[in-house]
Amino acid sequence: MTRRTLRRSLVAASALLAAGLGVSLAPEAAFAQDAARVESTTRPNFGILLDPPSRSASRRGSHRRWNRPHHGPGYPGPGYPGPILPGGQEEVVLVDCGGNPGTGAVEDAVRRVRPGGTLILRTRGGPCVGWLNVDKPLTIIGEGGFDPRDWDRNPSITLQAPDGLPCMTVASGVRVNVRDVVFTSPHAGEAACVIGYNAQIEMNRVGFRHVGDEAAIYLDGGLLDIRNAVIDAQTVAPAIIADGASMTAYDMVVYGAQSGLEVTPGAGQTVTISTTTLKGVGVPNNFGPRSIGMVVRSGRDYGRVEVTNTKICGYVEGVAVEGASVAISDSNICRTDKGVVLYNGELTLKDSRIVADTVGVAAASGRAIVTDNTFARVREVIYAEPRAVVEAADNLVWSQSLCRARFRERGRTGRYEPYWTGGQGWQCAYGSYPQDWYEEDEALLGIPYEDHGYTLGGYDDYRQGYGWYDRDGRYIQDRSYYGDDRWSERRRR
Numbered sequence: 001m002t003r004r005t006l007r008r009s010l011v012a013a014s015a016l017l018a019a020g021l022g023v024s025l026a027p028e029a030a031f032a033q034d035a036a037r038v039e040s041t042t043r044p045n046f047g048i049l050l051d052p053p054s055r056s057a058s059r060r061g062s063h064r065r066w067n068r069p070h071h072g073p074g075y076p077g078p079g080y081p082g083p084i085l086p087g088g089q090e091e092v093v094l095v096d097c098g099g100n101p102g103t104g105a106v107e108d109a110v111r112r113v114r115p116g117g118t119l120i121l122r123t124r125g126g127p128c129v130g131w132l133n134v135d136k137p138l139t140i141i142g143e144g145g146f147d148p149r150d151w152d153r154n155p156s157i158t159l160q161a162p163d164g165l166p167c168m169t170v171a172s173g174v175r176v177n178v179r180d181v182v183f184t185s186p187h188a189g190e191a192a193c194v195i196g197y198n199a200q201i202e203m204n205r206v207g208f209r210h211v212g213d214e215a216a217i218y219l220d221g222g223l224l225d226i227r228n229a230v231i232d233a234q235t236v237a238p239a240i241i242a243d244g245a246s247m248t249a250y251d252m253v254v255y256g257a258q259s260g261l262e263v264t265p266g267a268g269q270t271v272t273i274s275t276t277t278l279k280g281v282g283v284p285n286n287f288g289p290r291s292i293g294m295v296v297r298s299g300r301d302y303g304r305v306e307v308t309n310t311k312i313c314g315y316v317e318g319v320a321v322e323g324a325s326v327a328i329s330d331s332n333i334c335r336t337d338k339g340v341v342l343y344n345g346e347l348t349l350k351d352s353r354i355v356a357d358t359v360g361v362a363a364a365s366g367r368a369i370v371t372d373n374t375f376a377r378v379r380e381v382i383y384a385e386p387r388a389v390v391e392a393a394d395n396l397v398w399s400q401s402l403c404r405a406r407f408r409e410r411g412r413t414g415r416y417e418p419y420w421t422g423g424q425g426w427q428c429a430y431g432s433y434p435q436d437w438y439e440e441d442e443a444l445l446g447i448p449y450e451d452h453g454y455t456l457g458g459y460d461d462y463r464q465g466y467g468w469y470d471r472d473g474r475y476i477q478d479r480s481y482y483g484d485d486r487w488s489e490r491r492r493r
Contacts, residue, residue: 089112089114090112090113090114090117091113091114091117091118092113092117092118092119092120093109093112093113093117093118093119093120094120094122094143095109095119095120095121095122095128096122096124096125097121097122097123097125097126097127097128097129098123098124098125098126104130105128105130106121106128106129106130106131106132106159107130107131107132107133110132110133110134110138113136113138114136115136115137115138116136116137116138117138117139118138118139118140118141119138119139119140119141120141120142120143121140121141121142121143121158121159121181122143122144123142123143123144123156123157123158127156127157127158127159127160127184128158128159128160129159129160129161129162130159130161130162131161131162131165131166131167131168131169132159132167132168132169133168133169134168134169134170134171134174134176135171135174136174137174137175137176138174138176138177139176139177139178139179140176140177140178140179140181141178141179141180141181142158142159142179142180142181142182143180144156144158144180145180145205146158146180146181146182146205146206146207147205148205148207148228148229148230148251148253151207151230151253155182155207156182157182157183157184157209158180158181158182158183159181159182159183159184160183160184160185160186161183161184161185161188161191161193163186163187163189164187164188164189164190164191165188165191166185166188166191166192166193166194166195167183167184167185167193167194168183168193168194168195169194169195169196170194170195170196170197170199170201171197171199172197172198172199172221172222173198173199174199174200175199175200175202176199176200176201176202177202177203177204178201178202178203178204178206179203179204179205179206180204180205180206181203181206181207182206182207182208182209183206183207183208183209183210184208184209184210185209185210185211185212185216186209186211187211187212188210188211188212188213188214189212189213190212190213190214191212191214192210192212192214192215192216192217192218192241193208193210193212193215193216193217194208194216194217194218195218195219196218196219196220196222196224197220197221197222198220198221198222199219199222199223200222200223201219201222201223201224201225201226202223202225202226203224203225203226203227203229204226204227204228204229205227205228205229206226206228206229207229207230207231207232208229208230208231208232208233209232210231210232210233210234210235210239211234211235212234212235213235213236213237214235214237215233215235215237215238215239215240215241215257215262216231216233216235216239216240216257217231217239217240217241217242218241218243219240219241219242219243219245219247220243220244220245221243221244221245221266222245222246223245223246223247224240224242224245224246224247224248224249225247225248226240226247226248226249226250226252227248227249227250227251227252228250228251228252229249229251229252229253230252230253231252231253231254231255231256231257232255232256233254233255233256233257234256234257235256235257235258236257236258236289237257237258237259238257238258238259238260238261238262238292238295239254239256239257239259239260239261240254240260240261240262241261241262241263242261242262242263242264242271243262243264244264244265244266244299245263245264245266245269246265246266246269246270246271247263247271247272247273248271248272249261249272249273249274249276250272250274250275250276251274251275251276252275252276252277253276253277253279254276254277254278254279255277255278255279255280255281256281257281258280258281258289258291259280259289259290259291259292259293259295259315260278260280260292260293260294260312260315261273261278261293261294261295262294262295262297263294263295263296263297263305264296264297264298264299264303264324265296265299265303265304265305265324266299266301266303267299267300267301267302267303268301268303269303269304270303270304270305270306271296271303271304271305271306272305272306272308273294273305273306273307273308273310274306274307274308274309274310275308275309275310276310276311277310277311277313277444278293278294278310278311278312278313278315279311279313279314279444279445280293280313280314280315281314282314282335282445290316290317290320291315291316291317292315292316292317292318292319292320293312293313293314293315293317293318293319293333293336294307294312294318294319294320295317295319295320295322296319296320296321296322296323296324296326296345297322297323297324298322298323298324298344298345299323299324302323302324302325303324303325304324304325304326304327305324305325305326305327306326306327307319307326307327307328307329307331308328308329308330308331309330309331310328310331310332311331311332311333311334311440311441311444312331312332312333312334312336313332313333313334313335313336313441313442313444313445314334314335314336314444314445315336316336316337316338317336317337317338317340317341318333318336318338318339318340318354318356319333319339319340319341320340320341320343321340321341321342321343321344321345321347321366322343322344322345323343323344323345324345324346325345325346326345326346326347326348327347327348328340328347328348328349328350328352329348329349329350329351329352330351330352331352331353332352332353332354332440332441333352333353333354333355333356334353334354334355334441334442334444334445335355335356335357335441335442335445335447336354336355336356336357337356337357337358338356338358338359338362339354339355339356339359339360339361339375339378340354340360340361340362341361341362341363341364342361342362342363342364342365342366342368342388343364343365343366344364344365344366345366346366346367346368347361347363347366347367347368347369347370348368348369349361349368349369349370349371349373350369350370350371350372350373351372351373352373352374353373353374353375353376353437353441354373354374354375354376354378355375355376355377355441355442355452356375356377356378357377357378357379358378358379358380359378359379359380359381359382359383360373360375360378360380360381360382361381361382361383361390362382362383362384363382363383363384363385363388363389363390364385364387364388365385365387365388366387366388366389367388367389367390367391368384368388368389368390368391369390369391369392370382370390370391370392370393370395370425371391371392371393371394371395371425372393372394372395373395373396374395374396374397374398374437375395375396375397375398375399375426376397376398376399376433376452376453377398377399377450377452378397378399378401378402379399379401379402380402381395381397381399381402381423381424381426382423382424382425382426390424391425392424392425392426393425394425395425395426395427396426396427396428396429397422397426397427397428397429398428398429398433398452398453398454399428399452399453399454400452400453400454402423402428403420403428403429403430403453403454404454405418405419405420405454405456405473406418406419406420406421407419407469407471407473409471410468410487411487411488413487413488414470414471415468415469415470415476415486415487416468416469416470416471416473417468417469418456418459418462418469418473428454429453430453430454430455430456430459431453431455432451432453432455433450433451433452433453435449438450456473456475457474457475458475458477459475461475461477462475465482465483465486466478466479466481466482466486467479467486468486468487
């Protein structure tokens with residue numbers, strides 16, 4: 001065989017071998033490419049889910065995961081509860097959990113439910129462990145039920161978040177209804193327990209046990225309706241953040257967090273807080289972020305917040321208004337350093353009770369209307385800077401520092417009578433601070449009863465017509481004179 005013939009034989013053999021290998025490896029290569037494509041499509045974007053958008057109103061909306069123009073021409077019109085997304089075909093899915101970390105049972109159950117269906121969580125053998133990533137309209141129900149009044153009995157947990165991950169995320173435009181579910185995120189880290197981006201979240205008979213750096217509930221836009229809820233949030237962040245969202249809270253108890261609520265109402269939206277209790281942890285004024293029961297931040301658009309029949313106790317600032325229009329009525333703000341602080345915007349405070357260490361209402365700018373309220377313990381009832389306009393009327397004050405009696409001489413007898421002065425829109429109340437008010441407010445924090453009122457020695461006898469006072473305020477008891485005779489000495493009894 002010549003050298004040229006040998007070279008041609010080797011080239012032909014190499015070509016045959018390469019062709020054979022290509023035929024045998026083609027299916028595996030194709031399968032690998034398909035798997036990579038599916039994995040890249042379904043892999044969650046942890047950067048978006050775990051790093052919520054800035055709370056600044058100027059940046060709100062730039063981080064939304066869903067946006068109408070990004071959908072094709074088949075995207076539903078206004079009024080549809082959410083985008084049409086691929087999903088399962090089962091109307092009702094029951095997942096029976098038994099402390100199942102890593103099995104993916106919860107995530108798989110969400111995929112199996114068709115849009116508009118119902119997911120039932122059964123926790124006979126322990127809580128469901130997983131992350132509810134809701135991308136279609138759903139109803140989520142805990143089979144065992146939940147009564148917020150039994151919270152002190154340590155109710156069983158329904159859903160536990162994996163470490164460092166949320167309990168539930170809801171996509172933009174999606175409406176989810178949650179009932180009889182107790183969430184826990186014991187090691188949340190920088191993840192909130194429930195996160196919604198322009199979503200509509202309705203919750204009834206729910207509980208939260210959250211430990212982390214972020215809020216228990218974070219909603220950017222959309223709607224949050226939460227009722228009959230207990231939220232134990234061990235965090236330096238507010239327990240609930242509603243940024244540009246319409247929020248309704250009824251019969252809700254929040255405690256453990258350094259701050260209770262942070263709301264930024266959007267244009268034409270009303271945030272309604274009713275029959276709610278916000279209980280602070282009593283941190284000092286110079287420790288960490290400001291401890292505020294409820295802070296109302298200003299957005300680009302002017303919204304409104306209404307607070308009724310609500311208790312806010314144990315914070316440095318009870319309510320801080322940084323914008324918007326806020327109306328507080330029939331509510332109790334107790335054991336704060338400052339009761340209500342108006343940094344900007346509008347405030348209406350009426351028919352409420354405020355127990356504060358320094359000032360009841362402080363206004364830096366904006367307009368405040370303060371009427372028919374009760375203030376106690378304060379060293380200053382109303383403080384207003386030049387840029388603020390405050391209208392106050394018919395407020396009653398119990399304060400040992402503000403309401404001490406003054407004394408003036410009657411005639412030239414050397415005998416003095418007590419009198420009290422008021423201030424802008426307020427007057428002092430004489431006597432002990434009502435103990436039943438203490439039971440409604442400060443007893444919530446375990447603080448023993450303290451009489452905020454001022455009591456003048458011998459005043460009961462004085463009001464009956466006997467005795468008088470000297471110039472130093474000491475009561476002089478003398479029953480020889482009665483009524484006005486004690487000032488003239490014309491008639492003895």
